[in-house]
Amino acid sequence: MEERIDNPRSRYGIAQSIWLAGCLLVTKLFFRPCRLIRFPIFLRGKSKIRFGKRFVSGYLARLDALGGPGCIEFGDDVQINDFVHIGAINKVSIGNQVLIASRVFISDHDHGIYGTEHGTASSPEQPPAERIVTGRPVEIGDRVWIGENVSILSGVTIGSGSVIGAGAVVRGDIPANSIAVGVPARVVRRFDFEKQIWIPVATGLASSSRP
Numbered sequence: 001m002e003e004r005i006d007n008p009r010s011r012y013g014i015a016q017s018i019w020l021a022g023c024l025l026v027t028k029l030f031f032r033p034c035r036l037i038r039f040p041i042f043l044r045g046k047s048k049i050r051f052g053k054r055f056v057s058g059y060l061a062r063l064d065a066l067g068g069p070g071c072i073e074f075g076d077d078v079q080i081n082d083f084v085h086i087g088a089i090n091k092v093s094i095g096n097q098v099l100i101a102s103r104v105f106i107s108d109h110d111h112g113i114y115g116t117e118h119g120t121a122s123s124p125e126q127p128p129a130e131r132i133v134t135g136r137p138v139e140i141g142d143r144v145w146i147g148e149n150v151s152i153l154s155g156v157t158i159g160s161g162s163v164i165g166a167g168a169v170v171r172g173d174i175p176a177n178s179i180a181v182g183v184p185a186r187v188v189r190r191f192d193f194e195k196q197i198w199i200p201v202a203t204g205l206a207s208s209s210r211p
Contacts, residue, residue, distance in 0.1 A: 031055075038082075050074065058082035058102060067091065067135075075142065080104070090135035095142035095160065106152045109135035141176060161191065 012020055020038075027037045034055040041057055043049065045065030050073045058081035065072045071088040075096035082102040086092055089109045094100075112122030112131035122131045138152060141160030146152070148166040158164065159176025168185040179189040179198060189198040 045071070048072065052076040052078055052096070056080070058084065062086070064088065074098075088135075088138075089133065090154075091137040091139075093137070094140045095144065097143045098140060098146070099144075100146045101148040101150070101166070103148060104146055104150045104152070106138060106140075108138045108154045109133055110154055 023038050024036060026039065027034050031037050031051060033051050033053050034057075035053075036056045038057055038059040038061075040060060042060070042062040043065075044063070045067075048065035048067065048069050048071050049063055050070045052074045053076040055074055055077075056079040060083050061080055062083075062085045063072055064085075064087040066087070067089045071091055072086055073091070073093045075094060075098065077097045078094055078100075079098075080086075080100040081104075084100055084102065084104045085106070087107045087109065092106055092108050111128050111133055112126075113120055113134060115121055134154075136155035138154065139157045140146075140152070141158060141162070143161050144158055144164070145162075146164045147168070150164050150166065150168050150170065152158070152164075152170045156170050156173060158170065158174045159178065161177040162174050163179045164170060164174070164185065165179065165181035167183070168181050169183045170180065170185045172184070174180045174185065174187065175190070177191040177193075178187045180187050182188075187201050189200055191197075192199045
């Protein structure tokens with residue numbers, strides 16, 4: 001359901017209404033495509049972030065765009081809530097009409113290499129901050145709903161229309177029109193368009209993931 005902000009007094013006290021009015025003013029002045037940026041917000045590489053139309057953020061969101069232009073890209077009508085942290089050195093792409101709950105972490109990079117191929121993995125004796133940084137793009141499709149406290153790791157694609165349950169850790173791809181939950185995230189339901197219902201997946205399908 002679309003969030004209403006045209007009548008702040010209906011939901012906020014006087015002090016909060018003044019704060020919200022200030023947020024709206026700054027949004028219109030400095031974030032023209034957006035609908036509402038709640039401040040404070042922490043941005044690194046603002047020029048490399050592409051906001052879609054009617055973007056809405058919660059307060060204390062953190063966006064770290066450390067790659068090239070457009071390394072964080074939002075579609076239209078995206079809403080992220082409080083304390084969302086998105087970090088990109090390669091590409092994080094978020095589609096249209098995506099809803100992201102609070103305290104969600106999305107990253108396209110890792111500190112270190114943790115695979116099983118001989119001679120290539122990062123040593124646990126090396127300080128994490130000094131390990132090589134590797135990155136793989138993250139793509140989130142249209143109309144995805146991401147629940148509270150979800151972590152989405154590098155190289156992940158989430159198909160359009162999917163739901164990621166609260167607290168999930170997504171290490172690999174989630175197909176479109178699915179519900180995924182757990183650590184690591186597993187598909188537990190898929191939408192049946194003929195019957196117009198969510199069908200349980202009895203065993204829970206593990207997403208394809210990397211080490």
